[in-house]
Amino acid sequence: MITISILGSGKVAYHLVLNILEQDNLHLQQIYARNIHEIDNLVNADRIVTNINDLKPADVFFIAVSDDAIGKVSKSICLKNQLIVHVSGTISIEAIQNSPRKGVFYMLQTFSKDRKVDFSQIPFCIEATTTEDFSLLEQIALCFSEKVYKINSEQRKAIHLAAVFVNNFTNHMYILGEEICKENKVPFDILKPLIAETANKINSLSPKNAQTGPAIRNDQTTIDKHLDLLKNKNYKDIYRIITKSIQNIN
């Protein structure tokens, strides 16, 4: 049995707690949270601490707080020689203070409180200062998923950047699609099969081979019509710059 304590009560902490509780080989020992109400529906009050000094030793401490608080929170853990691990995509392993045993446990997925995430489909990107601690984190990740990767801090930062493109920016494309539908009294649902196929397609074709549309076939007539339809200057700029980028790459 691996004992785990979590520091934090945001979206990632919430999903991590939820999924640790489902695992027979993992024991959720304590949660340190300032906003107890975010998390107190998941565990009994006796496992929640609001004073960091009330944390007991555990096999691993997961710090799931905002990026800029990782250093400070890790510094506040007074227990000696514990494995302290953060879950951020962008922060170096060296941000962890006051312990020689550092690790990163980055779950490459998008988390929203209102949607359950299938942990078996998450790629876990793991890093640790010692081989033993790496093995321990790997063992925890393997409880959830087969997709476990050894990823160093530089690679992880690049993956996080790539994730911004394929998730955050893609989702923004959905928002723009929804806006255009609304303006023209068309239900957004009409775009959903296309959105699903766009994502599925890259399982059988590389993104480069999957590219279609006016930009890639240099159909300037359609491009001009689209720019004419777009009234919002910002959307016009997005259209122009991505069109140019598609034409540059291929």
Next chain:
Amino acid sequence: MITISILGSGKVAYHLVLNILEQDNLHLQQIYARNIHEIDNLVNADRIVTNINDLKPADVFFIAVSDDAIGKVSKSICLKNQLIVHVSGTISIEAIQNSPRKGVFYMLQTFSKDRKVDFSQIPFCIEATTTEDFSLLEQIALCFSEKVYKINSEQRKAIHLAAVFVNNFTNHMYILGEEICKENKVPFDILKPLIAETANKINSLSPKNAQTGPAIRNDQTTIDKHLDLLKNKNYKDIYRIITKSIQNIN
């Protein structure tokens, strides 16, 4: 039995032919194609014509050629009083020449020759100059899918524009994600669960509620780190402009 003839041999014509052949209630009468080799593995040579004057009357003619050839090809059909239908997202129904019976049969999906498309998941956007012809096109679409929409030319042009954002531009985000992975010796497969979840998420949350990442939480530290990691000026511009747009909308 509805008799259909197809003019064209590109990607859309190819998938249309393939799917008509699977339907018991539809009879594929003839295909007019300049590039026979694209399509001659699907039907016997006696159903392919290379001279447009060899077309016999049919219940409907689908013109699946490039947008700028629609007018010219429709003009070349010498048969009188036939229902002539194009399949373009951007061209007005009025582009069809020489017949009072005009229609549009726009399949809102992304087509590549190397990937089979599930027609039961395609939204069909239909328009026709007469009620009878609309019903006929609706009947054909319902053979394939339950998702049949009455969409006028203005709405269709907007849908096509929205489709460019959610498909073409989204796919370009995948290409950029893949490039960043390659540069950092990380397998692109690591992003695939995130790509799948990004698309699935909007079935339970609106795109606005699904938005996550540094832009929406105004995390300027991470935004600056990402811009610093991006060496390509064009990608930097894309990052900046979409980040700004996310911050403007929400």
